[in-house]
Amino acid sequence: MDELPPAPAVAGTSLDGTKLFTISAEENAALCRSTGVEPAADGSAHPIYYYIATQVAMGKTVAGVCETCEFDVEDGPMMGSSGVRFNAPLMVGESYKVTGEILSLVRKLSRKLGVMDVLTYRLRLHPAAGGDALLETDNVWVLPRKELAA
Amino acid sequence: MSISIGDALPPFVIPSASPDAMKHWAVFLADPNPIHLDVEVVKAKGLGDKRINQGPMNVAFMMNMLMAAFPGCRIEAMDSRFLDNVYEGDHLTASGTVTAVDGNRVSCECKLDVAGRGTVNSGTATLII
Numbered sequence: 001m002d003e004l005p006p007a008p009a010v011a012g013t014s015l016d017g018t019k020l021f022t023i024s025a026e027e028n029a030a031l032c033r034s035t036g037v038e039p040a041a042d043g044s045a046h047p048i049y050y051y052i053a054t055q056v057a058m059g060k061t062v063a064g065v066c067e068t069c070e071f072d073v074e075d076g077p078m079m080g081s082s083g084v085r086f087n088a089p090l091m092v093g094e095s096y097k098v099t100g101e102i103l104s105l106v107r108k109l110s111r112k113l114g115v116m117d118v119l120t121y122r123l124r125l126h127p128a129a130g131g132d133a134l135l136e137t138d139n140v141w142v143l144p145r146k147e148l149a150a
Numbered sequence: 151m152s153i154s155i156g157d158a159l160p161p162f163v164i165p166s167a168s169p170d171a172m173k174h175w176a177v178f179l180a181d182p183n184p185i186h187l188d189v190e191v192v193k194a195k196g197l198g199d200k201r202i203n204q205g206p207m208n209v210a211f212m213m214n215m216l217m218a219a220f221p222g223c224r225i226e227a228m229d230s231r232f233l234d235n236v237y238e239g240d241h242l243t244a245s246g247t248v249t250a251v252d253g254n255r256v257s258c259e260c261k262l263d264v265a266g267r268g269t270v271n272s273g274t275a276t277l278i279i
Contacts, residue, residue, distance in 0.1 A: 031174070031178055034170075035164075035211060036162070037214050037217075047225045048206055051206040051209065052206065055181075076185075076195065080231070080232060081230060081231045081232065082205075082229070082232075083227070084228055085226070
């Protein structure tokens with residue numbers, strides 16, 4: 001097989017957000033109930049807000065991240081994995097901001113998917129007023145490159 | 151509470167993955183991807199004939215299982231792998247096993263299974279109890 005063209009060089013692209021994300025009591029309650037549980041009584045938000053808050057308040061939309069990777073979001077990016085390390089729980093009523101960056105975009109040949117790019121990006125959630133990150137998350141997406149199929 | 155390596159955690163069951171929940175999560179995630187909302191789009195993309203759950207909701211189910219197993223715990227770290235889709239109507243079971251205990255820190259393996267199809271998410275978590 002001919003050598004694959006390289007993936008776009010996007011490592012280091014900033015994903016710093018410009019807007020704040022506030023976890024409202026109403027939305028947290030609706031989210032908890034949509035997953036079959038009641039909201040916590042101690043004011044903590046559902047921990048899945050690690051993903052929601054960082055995705056919604058990062059500096060690019062999912063489609064925008066894909067575009068940076070020269071990938072059309074309509075071609076179906078797939079979640080590969082998601083990891084998070086919390087330094088503190090997220091709280092209802094608090095506002096947060098996001099910093100982050102693309103770590104890598106690696107082109108691979110998959111027996112199942114053909115040519116694909118594996119995107120890894122890191123996001124951190126900080127108090128709106130600034131300070132150390134309350135959490136750090138690494139997400140991995142698989143971007144199938146149909147146009148490079150043999 | 152006595153916790154030992156190998157302990158199985160009580161399962162958390164979702165009787166039927168809900169299209170209404172998918173509508174709500176499209177708003178929570180600010181993600182209008184129609185594969186979560188419109189069966190015709192799912193069909194057109196060759197992805198099946200049912201709406202597809204948002205991946206983070208599947209992680210939330212595993213978190214619910216962990217938090218129910220250890221009331222009052224805090225999730226310190228969690229890693230999840232997305233192995234397959236969850237479709238509307240799927241019967242889901244989140245389950246886990248204790249893999250390490252170090253003082254008030256408990257490590258677990260966890261997974262989300264679809265009845266009749268097997269594991270669709272798997273992961274590890276560390277909890278402070």
